[in-house]
Amino acid sequence: MTDRTTSAPTGGRLVLAVVAWLWVLIPFVYGVYSLVLKVPALF
Amino acid sequence: MAGGFFDRSSIVAPPGWSRWLVPPAALAVHLGIGQAYAWSVLKTGLGQGLQLSGTATALPFQLAIVMLGLSAAVFGTQVERRGPRWAMAVATACFAAGFLISAAGIAMGQYWLVIVGYGAVGGIGLGIGYISPVSTLIKWFVDRPGMATGIAIMGFGGGALIASPVETALLSAFGRTPGGLASTFLVLGIAYAIFMSLGWLLIRVPPEGWRPPGAAAESEDPAQRGPAVSVSKAVRLPQFWFLWIVLCFNVTAGIGILERADGIFRDFFGSTTTAQQLAGAAAAFVAILSLANMLGRFVWSSTSDLVGRKNIYRMYLGLGALLYLVILTLGEGNKVIFLIASLLILSFYGAGFATVPAYLKDLFGTYQVGAIHGRLLTAWSAAGVLGPLIVNAIVDASDAEGPARYTTSFIIMTALLAIGFVANELIRPVDPKHYVSDAERAAPEGSAAAEERRQGATR
Numbered sequence: 001m002t003d004r005t006t007s008a009p010t011g012g013r014l015v016l017a018v019v020a021w022l023w024v025l026i027p028f029v030y031g032v033y034s035l036v037l038k039v040p041a042l043f
Numbered sequence: 044m045a046g047g048f049f050d051r052s053s054i055v056a057p058p059g060w061s062r063w064l065v066p067p068a069a070l071a072v073h074l075g076i077g078q079a080y081a082w083s084v085l086k087t088g089l090g091q092g093l094q095l096s097g098t099a100t101a102l103p104f105q106l107a108i109v110m111l112g113l114s115a116a117v118f119g120t121q122v123e124r125r126g127p128r129w130a131m132a133v134a135t136a137c138f139a140a141g142f143l144i145s146a147a148g149i150a151m152g153q154y155w156l157v158i159v160g161y162g163a164v165g166g167i168g169l170g171i172g173y174i175s176p177v178s179t180l181i182k183w184f185v186d187r188p189g190m191a192t193g194i195a196i197m198g199f200g201g202g203a204l205i206a207s208p209v210e211t212a213l214l215s216a217f218g219r220t221p222g223g224l225a226s227t228f229l230v231l232g233i234a235y236a237i238f239m240s241l242g243w244l245l246i247r248v249p250p251e252g253w254r255p256p257g258a259a260a261e262s263e264d265p266a267q268r269g270p271a272v273s274v275s276k277a278v279r280l281p282q283f284w285f286l287w288i289v290l291c292f293n294v295t296a297g298i299g300i301l302e303r304a305d306g307i308f309r310d311f312f313g314s315t316t317t318a319q320q321l322a323g324a325a326a327a328f329v330a331i332l333s334l335a336n337m338l339g340r341f342v343w344s345s346t347s348d349l350v351g352r353k354n355i356y357r358m359y360l361g362l363g364a365l366l367y368l369v370i371l372t373l374g375e376g377n378k379v380i381f382l383i384a385s386l387l388i389l390s391f392y393g394a395g396f397a398t399v400p401a402y403l404k405d406l407f408g409t410y411q412v413g414a415i416h417g418r419l420l421t422a423w424s425a426a427g428v429l430g431p432l433i434v435n436a437i438v439d440a441s442d443a444e445g446p447a448r449y450t451t452s453f454i455i456m457t458a459l460l461a462i463g464f465v466a467n468e469l470i471r472p473v474d475p476k477h478y479v480s481d482a483e484r485a486a487p488e489g490s491a492a493a494e495e496r497r498q499g500a501t502r
Contacts, residue, residue: 009061009063009064010059010061011059013059013060013061013064016064016245017061017063017064017067020064020067020068020241020245021067023067023071023238023241024067024070024071024074024198024241027074027205027238028070028074028198028201028204028205030205030208031201031203031204031205031206031207031208032201032204032334034204034207034208035204035330035331035333035334036334038326038327038330038331039327039330039331039334040327041320041323041324041326041327042324042327042328042331042382043324043378
């Protein structure tokens with residue numbers, strides 16, 4: 001069964017994987033960046 | 044029920060499907076529902092715009108957290124049976140509907156609709172959404188379950204990081220009037236409906252018998268195949284209740300700092316800086332705790348795949364207890380020690396949530412791990428009551444000033460973590476006599492064979 005479902009995406013699925021990860025990572029990185037901006041006030 | 048778009052049978056991964064497409068699906072849901080931790084921004088807006096008390100504006104969030112635990116427990120078996128697409132779609136619909144009902148309630152001047160909408164309807168979305176990807180992730184990443192659930196549950200911690208600046212921007216753009224608040228809730232409802240939809244569109248379950256590349260094939264010998272315990276059996280076993288105590292007290296101890304982070308920082312360092320600097324530093328302290336809470340979910344949960352679940356909880360609970368004592372004895376005026384200790388405690392708090400599904404998988408197998416996880420989350424609801432009660436009641440009743448105000452509550456937190464440590468030590472592997480039969484194991488929830496078996500049992 002392992003040969004039917006791969007570990008790393010290929011072809012069209014690679015594009016889908018990139019879009020899917022960007023969909024969640026862009027807002028996430030924006031949130032982390034907004035938070036990190038506040039940290040210097042701690043010191 | 045076979046063949047429908049939302050059925051488990053419709054989302055069996057086709058050949059060539061990558062398991063790395065599953066974490067973003069899970070993250071889309073968890074980053075969405077993680078907005079709940081940013082309720083304080085909307086709470087402040089509601090208080091100013093609708094002239095409501097702090098108690099009234101806290102109600103939707105409190106009800107949502109209670110509903111999270113209840114719906115995860117009640118719908119856990121249903122989620123397991125119907126599959127993750129159904130669960131994620133229901134979670135998306137409920138969570139978005141909660142905002143839309145609230146927007147209508149604000150526009151009509153009916154605040155009870157905000158409580159029912161965000162608290163009850165949205166809270167059901169929280170509970171179903173929280174458990175929806177867990178079982179699927181564990182099955183895809185059976186070789187690294189801690190890392191997989193760590194990614195998703197880190198999303199729940201990170202959801203507030205996205206929601207907080209977005210909500211602030213929306214309130215600034217629309218204004219803190221009833222009309223502006225209604226518009227803010229409306230936009231959030233639509234945005235979360237779109238954002239979370241990636242989850243139910245993308246999620247796939249592995250074909251039956253699938254194993255990760257490089258992993259050994261599943262043994263034909265039942266004794267070698269590992270645990271497979273049903274949810275009805277699991278909740279009658281001591282292992283479940285010891286783990287319930289572990290989760291409950293680990294969460295309670297984290298809430299001990301999280302609940303009053305701003306006040307704790309001011310009491311420990313109020314005498315060493317100006318009022319303006321103190322306000323900025325306290326806000327930064329709250330922010331960096333969120334970061335630790337979120338990162339701990341991924342880092343420590345992934346580490347548990349290497350060192351084992353029992354050992355990692357020894358660290359969360361044992362080191363956590365010591366760190367509370369360190370803050371009490373060495374933290375006053377010593378910012379470095381105070382920060383390191385409190386950041387580690389919060390990282391252990393988040394990690395406790397993220398690692399527990401993998402611990403459940405180790406003890407009870409993947410057979411009904413999602414439903415068992417749902418039942419276990421009642422420990423979170425209990426901690427949500429216990430933690431604030433201990434911290435607020437004891438600190439508010441204290442006549443002491445500065446760090447001394449926290450002596451009693453921090454000692455109680457240390458004791459609770461010690462009890463959790465003992466409970467973790469008492470957890471033993473489940474006796475194979477409690478495993479389901481081979482026929483049941485071969486027909487997992489949602490499969491056609493399981494459906495036939497269920498119908499046969501009811502005939």
